Amino acid sequence: MGALDEGHYYLELENGVKRGGCVELSFEEEPEILGIEDAVRVLLRGLGEDIDREGLQKTPLRVAKALREGTRGYKQKVKDIVCGALFPEAGLESGVGHAGGAGGLVIVRDLDLFSYCESCLFPFQVKCHVGYIPSGHQVVGLSKLSRVADIFAKRLQDPQRLANELCTALHHGIKATGVAVVLQCSHIHLPNFESAILDPNHEGWVKILVTSGSGVFEDEKSDTWTDFLSLLRFRDINVDNIHSRGSSDKSWCPSHAFCKTEPANKVMLNAVASILCSLGEDPLRKELIETPVHFVKWLMKFKNTNLDMKLNGFVLNRRDPLTSNGRLDHNEEHFYSELNLSLWSQCEHHLLPFHGVVHIGYYCSNGVNPVGRSLLQSIVHFYGFKLQVQERLTRQIAETVSSFLGGDVMVVVEANHTCMIARGIEKFGSNTATIGVLGRFSTDPVARAKFLQIIPSSSPAQG
Template sequence: MGCLDEGHFNGELENELSIGLGEVGFDEERVAAIGDAVKLLLQGLGEDVNREGLRKTPLRVAKALLEGTRGYRQKVNEIVGDALFPEAGLDNNRIGHAGGAGGLVVVRDLDHFSYCESCLLPFQIKCHVGYVPSGKRVLGLSKLSRVTDVFAKRLQEPQRLADEVCLGLQQGIKPAGVAVILQCKHLHFPDIESIFLESNHQRWVNVIVSSGSGVFGNKNADVWTDFFGLLKFRDIDIENVRPRGSSDQCWCPSVSSLSAKVSSKIVPLNPAMVTAVSSILKSLGEDPMRKELAATPSQYLKWLLNFQSIDMDVKLNGTLSGGLNSLNSNLEVNSNNKQICSELNLPFWSQCEHHLLPFHGVVHIGYFLSEGFTCIGKSLLQSIVHFYGFKLQLQEQLTRQIAETISPLLGGNVIVVVEASHTCMISRGIEKIGSSTSTIAVLGHFSTDRAARAAFLQSIPTPTYCEGQ
């Protein structure tokens, strides 16, 4: 709260507001520059940039990044424009506040997303904005969302985003005060090395931040009590808002996990790939030398390198023989080959090869155990899921590959269901928050036995993969 306390901030924002590069649209030069950098990153992952699935990925990534950071090329004043409307406020002979003269207006539960400046992954935002009108003018309600979007569509950190939205509205509509509360949620993507060790990986990092100006400038002001009073039933109160001072500690999980490991293991990065990420930042309209962006290329690359193209067969063969051996002590022979064995809710993490954005969720595996075969241990199935997850993928292909790999180990009758959230469905053009994708592969008996499929689908519990969404 009290973002106007910091004098330097004002100038910074003014400056940023005027960066605007004319009309929003795709500047061919930027698209080409980002596309070239993405091509280099793909090559760095060991990929063939000319294979059909990847051929247009650089172009797709470039357009998505420019669209997702279009806020650099937008101005608050152009958005607010003529959307201030007359509203009389109370008759002079009455005591109090209402309408266009002091009547608090709060718009709640606006869904947005932004890009984390530390790792370049999108993060989700539930935004609540309030303002106190003055001068017998009220703002068109949708503009509160549009102004938020101007600042969200940049590389951001939650507190800075809240401060910028607050200041942008304060300067743009000059009300008696503005308050902003953001509930932010950052995907916590595990490293391929650590995922085999952690059994309870935390999928999300959550933080709540606030900012206030004018009558909201003092965090103890009465009007904050009114604002919080209107946000009840949302697990928000003054106690769980992150104090401003603590923002020195970066919320991004890639920063904390990187620093934790950097002492034990230095990851050598390809300098050409580092330069490529810096050039992307520049093409988006950012200054790669800005303090908060200095480590971004290495953090982004460390994450991206989880998806290096490797010879899966070689890696898997080692695991499979090892995994099967280790099962000998733990065999469960199932004599009734009509019973469905299953492993449900195996988490997975992957990377969409069309957009270079994560998708993640759970895999459910079912099988009829044929004579002469033994159940596979959960940990081996989980390893197979991770091996196929940590590469540039399509969900359809991931599903098929898992099914093809486990099928010969189990006698040929398997069903694999993958349920996933795709970041590209949230952060790109269509912005469909809350949607999820299911894919199915059925082999052997399962391809002809509707009742068996139905029984298996029925056994899948309420989805948990999007928990915290």
């Protein structure tokens, strides 16, 4: 595993915001940050983007900061966290059994974390549950379990390794009789444009459940494991679907399914390899050898060219019949809606995915034909598969749809942004809604209300 030099490290200081504060490091001059910035500029050019347009000007710096922040765990030590946070705590004073600082099981559940997939450099989300059995009449401060988990999450990781490293570190750090770790990990699975069109039900997440145990938790069949798992019920954890420890599966990352023969741009591959070096990693480490290929292939899904041609080929011949449940009459005009169209896109400020749903409502007067769901879905994908911001995407969809549907169009986009999680922000539950209103919808609040009312309650697909 790579390790960064000790010493200065990265602060999330975007635009002078001092997180937690202290004297401001000129991290923008650090060679590692400059190196990542250069590499990101290479990647943006490879995507066919103008690196001087305003939305992209600071993207290299933002990406560099997010990656350094997201891998800061290489520089942190478990010892520094746990040392001084072990408290003496008596066990039972009499009787037979286990409780308190001698044998009483302690579980911290539902810790939200994120980590970076070593196979493709995308962040993945982790719901972490940790249990331990104290020994030696001492317990550890509860928050330390979260802090130690974060040290190992903030690295380039694989779920099973993350679980194992956390478990081993805690076992030694808190001198427990045993430590158990359960991680529920979700990795985004971005389709490409063609597969998104052809498979509207594309499953956007790969999920895996991994466990690790030490000491009395070493045996997965032990009664202590059973006790622990009993208290994780109702979290979609089923003992049967736990990924076997040490299973030979190569990787859970969907990038492994990429066609190996399709050539990738050498300059871009080198740029990603140089990013790995700047993070203190060894690009020749066996798990990282394919990472540049995977990352570049993900990124190229959002190349901003040739899509017009694809759109014509895929979509314009697919004016399929109207789905019947979208129609609601209103005066002489008819109101139609298509709800929950899938959205996949890539945030141009951070080169991180955002995904969610698009709802489109429109009026057609008699004589104008409504359109089928698949055409609208294709338009959403057309504008999604680019480097984007949600506000622009919303406007572009609204304008395009109105151009052939007569101008009374309303578009609502609801999306989860990885950039709100996988950086200093860490707002795990947050999501963003944007609205575009054209024609009648911009002047008629009743029409807007009518459409907004039918938007279903479920929040955008979450990992």
